[in-house]
Amino acid sequence: MDAEKSFQRGTVLLQLNGKLAARPNRYSVQVGRGKHLMPDGESCVWQFLNHSCQPNAAVMGRRLVAIREIAAGDEVTFNYNCNEYDMDSPFRCRCGHCDGVLVRGFRYLNAADRERLGPYVAAHVRQEQNEATPAALAVHA
């Protein structure tokens, strides 16, 4: 989806609307623990947003926010790994900034990749990470 005009960093580009489901599918965006927003018709234009490893936007709550300046005609993208913990439909990235990584959710990123996402990782993803880590450690204790 291309920007129709230019946007300053920090601009709210879209409100994400739709129906909530407990399970993800290939079109959903995770907005909370067990909360996956499904597109509910043509008004859900966010369904046409693509992933990028160097995105110009991020999903914060139910808002899509510009995280750097966006020029008219630029493709608006966000990093799915910031919102999805464990994706239903992994895919090979074709963003052009990576060597075709498999995008399948934050759960599968190594520490360096997690660090690189910085402040744009959603709170529900951090929660799932924090709960997963002690359990994994306990197994080896």
Ligand SMILES: [Zn+2]
């Ligand atoms: Zn990529």
